[in-house]
Amino acid sequence: xxxxxxxxxxxxxxxxxxxxxxxxxxxxxxxxxxxxxxxxxxxxxxxxxxxxxxxxxxxxxxxxxxxxxxxxxxxxxxxxxxxxxxxxxxxxxxxxxx
Amino acid sequence: xxxxxxxxxxxxxxxxxxxxxxxxxxxxxxxxxxxxxxxxxxxxxxxxxxxxxxxxxxxxxxxxxxxxxxxxxxxxxxxxxxxxxxxxxxxxxxxxxxxxxxxxxxxxxxxxxxxxxxxxxxxxxxxxxxxxxxxxxxxxxxxxxxxxxxxxxxxxxxxxxxxxxxxxxxxxxxxxxxxxxxxxxxxxxxxxxxxxxxxxxxxxxxxxxxxxxxxxxxxxxxxxxxxxxxxxxxxxxxxxxxxxxxxxxxxxxxxxxxxxxxxxxxxxxxxxxxxxxxxxxxxxxxxxxxxxxxxxxxxxxxxxxxxxxxxxxxxxxxxxxxxxxxxxxxxxxxxxxxxxxxxxxxxxxxxxxxxxxxxxxxxxxxxxxxxxxxxxxxxxxxxxxxxxxxxxxxxxxxxxxxxxxxxxxxxxxxxxxxxxxxxxxxxxxxxxxxxxxxxxxxxxxxxxxxxxxxxxxxxxxxxxxxxxxxxxxxxxxxxxxxxxxxxxxxxxx
Numbered sequence: 001x002x003x004x005x006x007x008x009x010x011x012x013x014x015x016x017x018x019x020x021x022x023x024x025x026x027x028x029x030x031x032x033x034x035x036x037x038x039x040x041x042x043x044x045x046x047x048x049x050x051x052x053x054x055x056x057x058x059x060x061x062x063x064x065x066x067x068x069x070x071x072x073x074x075x076x077x078x079x080x081x082x083x084x085x086x087x088x089x090x091x092x093x094x095x096x097x098x
Numbered sequence: 099x100x101x102x103x104x105x106x107x108x109x110x111x112x113x114x115x116x117x118x119x120x121x122x123x124x125x126x127x128x129x130x131x132x133x134x135x136x137x138x139x140x141x142x143x144x145x146x147x148x149x150x151x152x153x154x155x156x157x158x159x160x161x162x163x164x165x166x167x168x169x170x171x172x173x174x175x176x177x178x179x180x181x182x183x184x185x186x187x188x189x190x191x192x193x194x195x196x197x198x199x200x201x202x203x204x205x206x207x208x209x210x211x212x213x214x215x216x217x218x219x220x221x222x223x224x225x226x227x228x229x230x231x232x233x234x235x236x237x238x239x240x241x242x243x244x245x246x247x248x249x250x251x252x253x254x255x256x257x258x259x260x261x262x263x264x265x266x267x268x269x270x271x272x273x274x275x276x277x278x279x280x281x282x283x284x285x286x287x288x289x290x291x292x293x294x295x296x297x298x299x300x301x302x303x304x305x306x307x308x309x310x311x312x313x314x315x316x317x318x319x320x321x322x323x324x325x326x327x328x329x330x331x332x333x334x335x336x337x338x339x340x341x342x343x344x345x346x347x348x349x350x351x352x353x354x355x356x357x358x359x360x361x362x363x364x365x366x367x368x369x370x371x372x373x374x375x376x377x378x379x380x381x382x383x384x385x386x387x388x389x390x391x392x393x394x395x396x397x398x399x400x401x402x403x404x405x406x407x408x409x410x411x412x413x414x415x416x417x418x419x420x421x422x423x424x425x426x427x428x429x430x431x432x433x434x435x436x437x438x439x440x441x442x443x444x445x446x447x448x449x450x451x452x453x454x455x456x457x458x459x460x461x462x463x464x465x466x467x468x469x470x471x472x473x474x475x476x477x478x479x480x481x482x483x484x485x486x487x488x489x490x491x492x493x494x495x496x497x498x499x500x501x502x503x504x505x506x507x508x509x510x511x512x513x514x515x516x517x518x519x520x521x522x523x524x525x526x527x528x529x530x531x532x533x534x535x536x537x538x539x540x541x542x543x544x545x546x547x548x549x550x551x552x553x554x555x556x557x558x559x560x561x562x563x564x565x566x567x568x569x570x571x572x573x574x575x576x577x578x579x580x581x582x583x584x585x586x587x588x589x590x591x
Contacts, residue, residue: 010459017416017462018423019455020443029459035518036460040405043476046483053478054485056307057293057534057566058337076200080427091425094438 005034106172106266106320107347110213113171116160120171124153124215127173131217131264138240138262140255142178143186144218149173152215167213169327174209175259175268178219179226180311181300182206185216189302190234191224193449194428203300204335205269205311205328212327220255220268224451225419226276226304228252229523232514233453240510241283242590244554247507250280256314257284261557261590267315267324271301273308274407275502275527278539281314282502282559285541287576287586288314289321292567293534294339296325297332305414306337308407308531317586318540318576322346325569341567349570350577355389357575359562360495365400366526371505377543377558378501384582385499390575395491395498399483403529406484408521409464409477410532416461419454422446456517485533492565497575500526502539502559530563537563540576541585555588 010030014021021029078084083092112118128146135141156171176182179189181199183206188194202210209216223233231239231254239254241247242262249258253270257280260268270277272290281288289312296311303309313324329343361382370378386392424430424445431444447455464473491498504525513520530537542560546553560579564572580586 009463013459013463013466016466017458018420018439018442018446019450019458020440020447021455022447025447025452025455029456032456032517033460033463036408036521037463037473039518040409040473040477043402043405043409043480044472046399046402046476046480048476048479048483051479051482053475054481054532055478056337057485064333064336072200077426079200080197082424082428082430093425094434094436094441096438 005030005037105316106169107323109172109266110168110170113156113160114166120153120156120215121150123171124149124173124217127217127265134262134264137245138242138258139237140220140239140258140262140264141175142188142190142219142221142236142255145185145216148185149215149217152210156213156215167211168323169209170213172214172267173217173265174214175218175220175256175265176206176216177222177253177256177268177270179222179271179302180206180269181302182216185219187219187302188235189225190222190236191450191454192235192429193422193446195235196429197427199300201300204297204332206300208328214267217265220253220259222255223252224454225302225415226252226271226273227415227453227457229275229279229520230508230510230513231255231280232510233451235451238510241507243285243557244507244549246509246550247556248283248510250283250507252276253314254280257281257286257288260284260286260314260316263590267313267320269311269328270314271309271311272531273304273411274531275524277312277314278502278527278537278559278561279524281539283507283557285557285585285588286314286316287318287321287538287540287580288312289325289538289569289573290530290536291325291329291569292339292536294337295329295536295567295569297335297338299332299334303418305411306418307414308411318538318573318580319347319350321538322350322573322577339567344570346570346573350574352578352581354385354575354578357390357497357571358393358495359385359390360393360395360491360498362397362400362498362500363394365397366500369504369525370501373545374501374503374505374558378560381542381560381579382499384579385575388578388582393495395495397487397491397529399480399487400529402480403484403532404521404525406477406480407524407528407532408460409473410481412457412461413465413474414461416458416465419458422449453517481532484529488533488535496565496571498563500561500563502526502561506545506556506558526561535563535566536569536572537561538572538576540579542583543585544588
């Protein structure tokens with residue numbers, strides 16, 4: 001059984017999920033996620049020995065021809081960006097390396 | 099009373115015959131929306147100009163002698179997580195507040211090809227995550243039957259818009275009950291098709307193995323009409339089925355005699371409100387009188403559906419929502435000009451609401467090393483056991499019936515501080531998504547009770563679940579039930 005959820009766990013998960021939580025949110029989510037996970041622990045009572053996992057319910061093959069087709073224009077692709085350079089055709093982001 | 103009370107098929111027939119113009123229907127619709135929406139908050143956007151232009155096009159096509167589609171001139175509202183080219187689409191999230199899609203969802207193209215007139219986008223829980231429509235960045239929707247109550251979620255705006263007569267048809271999406279539960283709470287009919295029946299292309303993804311688009315209408319026959327239009331194989335969605343789509347409307351022959359309906363007694367024995375229970379029992383009696391054979395069945399893993407669902411859907415959501423990072427579209431935090439990682443984290447924390455963050459956190463946790471087997475893998479194994487439960491049941495029955503929800507519509511604010519209580523409201527709907535089956539909610543009665551200012555009638559729904567790709571049977575039974583009762587035709591006062 002997993003150990004009880006701590007604030008440190010929540011901070012680690014928030015970092016993985018790229019969420020900068022406030023202190024209040026960390027407290028709240030620690031309590032609420034612990035409640036939900038405790039509730040979910042009832043699944044441990046189910047005997048799943050030898051049971052395959054179902055990730056999706058599709059039964060058909062999903063391949064299509066690898067054919068060239070029109071796609072979004074650069075202008076359309078950039079139109080919703082908060083910071084784009086339409087002339088150069090790129091998204092601008094803050095500096096990655098110092 | 100709205101001029102639209104005669105339904106989608108009635109409007110299409112009258113527009114096609116020239117008894118009314120698409121323009122007249124469209125104007126009446128827009129007038130009615132302007133009148134009732136301010137108190138409901140069911141719409142995030144009403145695009146009058148676009149709707150009127152579309153209606154004018156339909157009328158011109160008719161005048162030129164062109165053949166019109168099965169939804170000619172029918173006004174329709176779309177849940178705000180369905181992309182319409184050039185029409186703001188937000189998923190009721192601050193992070194997409196300014197997003198204008200560069201393409202149409204496949205369902206949008208199909209609806210417009212069939213002659214439907216899109217009037218706007220309906221309010222919903224943010225990214226379809228919620229059961230009350232209270233998780234919207236644009237405020238909650240009010241239940242048209244009782245303004246202090248939740249309309250259900252996450253397609254609350256679509257269900258409320260149909261119930262209030264704003265439109266005769268709306269599309270919603272259903273990941274764990276988000277079409278059926280609000281349909282039940284608002285006294286209308288809503289169907290979640292089989293997974294793969296309707297293309298998800300252009301639906302803002304929440305949980306890709308569970309999401310499915312479907313219609314909400316005033317009757318099963320209108321839902322059948324809309325489903326025939328939007329269903330079918332789509333090269334743009336590799337999970338869409340290549341199975342032939344029946345003409346669902348043509349199969350509504352009222353024939354219920356001999357249909358075997360399974361009642362999972364143990365699964366529905368606990369925690370069901372007494373008024374819901376008696377409405378459900380009366381619905382079973384009506385089905386029996388129509389000639390259906392009621393058979394007790396067992397879904398031994400039904401009680402595990404909610405925990406399994408909330409582990410699977412949050413895991414998928416945490417992955418799907420990684421794309422909202424302040425780079426390609428939508429909101430970017432103004433507080434992060436100097437550092438890319440800080441920009442991502444601040445943008446996401448400011449752009450997402452509490453429930454979305456909670457689910458991303460839960461999903462990230464259950465997928466992380468050390469917890470994957472105990473939670474995520476376990477949930478997927480339970481998903482297999484649930485599928486086997488239903489497969490066994492469908493060896494002896496054609497339809498499984500449950501209440502759609504354990505309670506009538508609850509009060510706004512009643513469950514917002516306790517996410518787990520909110521999740522438990524989905525007990526009868528989530529297993530259907532985990533297995534992929536089609537399910538429909540049909541109005542089956544009301545709870546009468548004193549409200550804050552006057553007596554309230556709170557709608558109740560009954561859910562019919564069918565075999566994979568057998569929407570035809572549940573639509574046929576739903577249609578026959580609606581004809582034998584009047585619950586879907588009770589006027590909103």
